[in-house]
Amino acid sequence: MNEYILGIWDGHDAGAALLYGNQVLCAINEERLSRRKLEVQFPYRAITACLAYARIAPEDISAVAVSTYDPAKTLARLFPATKEEYYLIRRRKKRPGLLTALKKRLKYKLTELRGNTLSMRVSLFAIRHQLRQLGITTPEIVFVDHHRCHATTAAFFCGHPSCLVITLDGIGDGLSGSVCTVRDGVISIIAELSGKHSLGIFFEHVTNLLNMRELEDEGKVMALANYAYPVPDHENPLLDLINVDGITIHNRYGSLRLYDELKKLLWRYPSEQFAYMAQRTLEIKIAELVANAMRLTNVTDVALAGGIFSNIKVNMRLRHLPGVKSCFVFPHMGDGGLALGAAAWVNYLRNAIVAYPLHDVFWGLDYPPEELEQVARSSGFRFQYCDTPAQKAAELIAQGNIVFWFQGRMEYGPRALGNRSILALPGSRTIKDTLNLQLKMRVWYQPFCPSMLDEEAVRLLQDADGEPNRFMTMGYMVREKQRECLEGVIGIDGSCRPQMVGTETPLFRSLLYALRDRTGFGVVLNTSFNIHGEPLVCSPSDALRTFSMTGNQYLFLGNYLIQQKT
Ligand SMILES: [Fe+2]
Known part of the structure; x- marks a missing residue:
């Protein structure tokens, strides 16, 4: 029997994930909804979004899996103001106080303690209370050890x-x-x-x-x-x-x-x-x-x-x-992936499921065309409907423009994989500085990454044998003779972090084909659609706000091409 299993993580990069059988129905991190990068607060919004996406009610959930129950985490559950303070200081939003250094040292010591029956019971009390606020009253709340969550994601998704x-x-x-x-x-x-x-x-x-x-x-x-x-x-x-x-x-x-x-x-x-x-x-x-x-x-x-x-x-x-x-x-290798790991472990305990297909990680929210049109209409910018957005975007990119690209369901994990991306030519000598210093406001030495047709990988990379890397999790070395044409997307040592695009994202793939027709390379510079310090854009309104703030010329919202007035 298949059941709805909800996984949650309420620490650094909090989030929720919803499983049914061997399918990930929805997985999303709280930061995308609260708009605070690497959010630490209880993932109320992410849980609500998962349930809404799957169109299920709180009582449909058979079990809730929660990651981590050590004493430090448990205390943070009881006193959420402490983790909020640490979050603000860590992100340079608040000045450290006189006791900050001492508190930090205490935190390091406290986190070395392992979970025990008492910390689990106290954590259970806190989590049950928070879930009740969302109408989730299932008696089945299971705590899963932090590293078991990480291990489960690697084991059950690796194929x-x-x-x-x-x-x-x-x-x-x-x-x-x-x-x-x-x-x-x-x-x-x-x-x-x-x-x-x-x-x-x-x-x-x-x-x-x-x-x-x-x-x-x-x-x-x-x-x-x-x-x-x-x-x-x-x-x-x-x-x-x-x-x-x-x-x-x-x-x-x-x-x-x-x-x-x-x-x-x-x-x-x-x-x-x-x-x-x-x-x-x-x-x-x-x-x-x-x-x-x-x-x-x-x-x-x-x-x-x-x-x-x-x-x-x-x-x-x-x-x-x-x-x-x-x-x-695992594509969401950090703590942001814990909610999914917890859910997968409990799904194993209850339903013996040990493998999940990993075709893509577009497990976040999407928005209907009518909503995209409404946002385009009310934006105040010039817009037009495109029958073939991939071809139009490729044309603009090939002319040297930077294109904001918003399509389909949002990516799960730290990388933009072609649904919430900023795209540009990969071979431009100046593109790195333009993007880093003017548009994304990042440090100058951070490299950008290429997305390429997976059949291009062998031609461009020295060490692209083996399974294609779909999720930008690995470094590869660019072939010496191709370095000049990929100058915008390689590190100074000649390495890059490519996404090798297969059939999992047909629209993005057709953009790469169209770009190959124009430039000779099925490769695009692909960086996350956000400005530095903010999470990846989630909704069309987030996309529009970032577009307005940066003053970039082109934004695709689905089939709608929005342009700044010049
Ligand atoms: Fe971790």
């Missing part, structure tokens, strides 16, 4: 009934990672990595010390590292801070001391050098861990989840490890 699953992040339920084997869908944990020895917290500290926002700007550290003069490994002191022993990790210092020691080292190095050393350390240590796990288990299909695996250069290194047959990263 391999048997594989090696590795999860790594900062910390959750007292752990910073896990190593699991999956055989015919049955997940067995073979190692739990202590939260006291966290690779995620190591990189979080580095991010913080470089005056960037932890839990948000780790990708910038990775991008900055590309601009460093490489430091030989024997001169990299960060490598000595972490020791991988078999499938366990030992940091030389605890989380708090690690921060102080990193701070002591930082003054000797320019920022980009420090970023390079940290990135290099992360890559080497994780590669060691994964190689050891493969050797131990004899399993060569690897599936990954947890915030660390948003680092595409780590993932690229793992994909190239000797012996790796396949390397899958």
